[in-house]
Amino acid sequence: MEKVLEVKDLVTTFRIGKQEYEVLRGISFDIYQNETVCMVGESGCGKSVTTLSIMDLLPNNGRVASGSIKLNGQELTTLSSKERNALRGKKMGMIFQEPMTALNPLLTIGRQLTEGLRLHLGMSKEEAYQTAISYLEKVGIANPETRMKQFPFQLSGGLRQRIMIAMVMAVRPSLLIADEPTTALDVTIQKQVLVLLNRLKKDVSTGTLFITHDLGVVAEIADRVIILYSGRKVEEGSIEAIFSKPLHPYTVGLMNAVPNVDDDDCDIQPIPGTFPNITEDIGGCRFHPRCPYASDRCRAEVPRELEIEPGHFVCCHKVEEEHRK
Ligand code: SF4
Numbered sequence: 001m002e003k004v005l006e007v008k009d010l011v012t013t014f015r016i017g018k019q020e021y022e023v024l025r026g027i028s029f030d031i032y033q034n035e036t037v038c039m040v041g042e043s044g045c046g047k048s049v050t051t052l053s054i055m056d057l058l059p060n061n062g063r064v065a066s067g068s069i070k071l072n073g074q075e076l077t078t079l080s081s082k083e084r085n086a087l088r089g090k091k092m093g094m095i096f097q098e099p100m101t102a103l104n105p106l107l108t109i110g111r112q113l114t115e116g117l118r119l120h121l122g123m124s125k126e127e128a129y130q131t132a133i134s135y136l137e138k139v140g141i142a143n144p145e146t147r148m149k150q151f152p153f154q155l156s157g158g159l160r161q162r163i164m165i166a167m168v169m170a171v172r173p174s175l176l177i178a179d180e181p182t183t184a185l186d187v188t189i190q191k192q193v194l195v196l197l198n199r200l201k202k203d204v205s206t207g208t209l210f211i212t213h214d215l216g217v218v219a220e221i222a223d224r225v226i227i228l229y230s231g232r233k234v235e236e237g238s239i240e241a242i243f244s245k246p247l248h249p250y251t252v253g254l255m256n257a258v259p260n261v262d263d264d265d266c267d268i269q270p271i272p273g274t275f276p277n278i279t280e281d282i283g284g285c286r287f288h289p290r291c292p293y294a295s296d297r298c299r300a301e302v303p304r305e306l307e308i309e310p311g312h313f314v315c316c317h318k319v320e321e322e323h324r325k
Contacts, residue, residue, distance in 0.1 A: 019279075
């Protein structure tokens with residue numbers, strides 16, 4: 001499979017007052033065609049900042065301080081804003097939690113769908129109209145001709161989310177970034193949207209970066225999983241490895257914090273302590289104030305990434321020491 005996205009040692013900083021703080025502290029990962037990589041972690045861990053860094057949509061006080069982001073082999077961090085802008089929508093599509101962030105309330109669905117196709121793929125009016133109709137059908141929207149004439153406010157949240165997916169996928173982007181796209185939907189619609197994204201990913205051969213804090217969603221959609229904690233990747237592996245053999249104490253904590261609906265006696269164990277603020281200066285492993293296994297080494301030394309088995313990476317001194325035995 002072809003590599004679509006390659007992120008290497010990405011450091012993103014935010015200026016707060018006169019100080020600059022690292023929000024992403026050297027993150028590396030790849031995404032291949034036809035695969036969905038789920039990025040998981042608590043609010044503030046850097047998931048959304050990763051997507052905004054890739055899309056060049058950071059707020060004014062944020063910047064990519066170092067590292068590399070390559071899309072289809074092309075370095076993005078050295079491109080101008082104009083060049084990055086041209087790639088957004090064409091090579092990189094983004095689906096947000098709230099579709100109204102992307103949909104223009106003043107334009108009909110048809111206008112919004114066809115404009116993207118004409119602009120990015122150079123289609124004629126008729127070609128764009130037919131393609132838009134076919135994508136509305138692909139996302140399961142009945143009476144697409146009628147929907148094309150409607151405005152976003154005339155549609156339910158679930159329909160708007162499908163339309164946004166149709167709009168993004170019709171352009172056949174190399175990379176799709178989906179930031180909590182199902183969080184605001186009720187459970188049945190959520191399931192339909194996940195099935196749809198899975199199907200379209202194969203149709204379009206896109207690579208997907210899916211941001212979520214919901215491990216149930218991860219189980220449904222992920223091929224690979226990246227666990228982030230306070231701006232660092234702490235574990236990465238296939239869906240099987242992460243669910244059946246989580247190694248990092250934080251990943252284990254996340255798994256133990258999920259209620260098991262099939263087990264009346266299930267014992268939910270929340271992760272102790274609180275998630276650190278980006279301004280907090282924590283030496284060594286940033287998880288150490290909450291980790292039951294923290295040692296002096298953990299407090300002093302940032303753990304390096306270790307490949308425990310092919311494709312399964314962990315950053316933890318304890319795991320490294322056990323692995324060496
Ligand atoms: Fe815990 Fe130490 Fe591993 Fe960090 S490096 S997760 S503190 S054992």
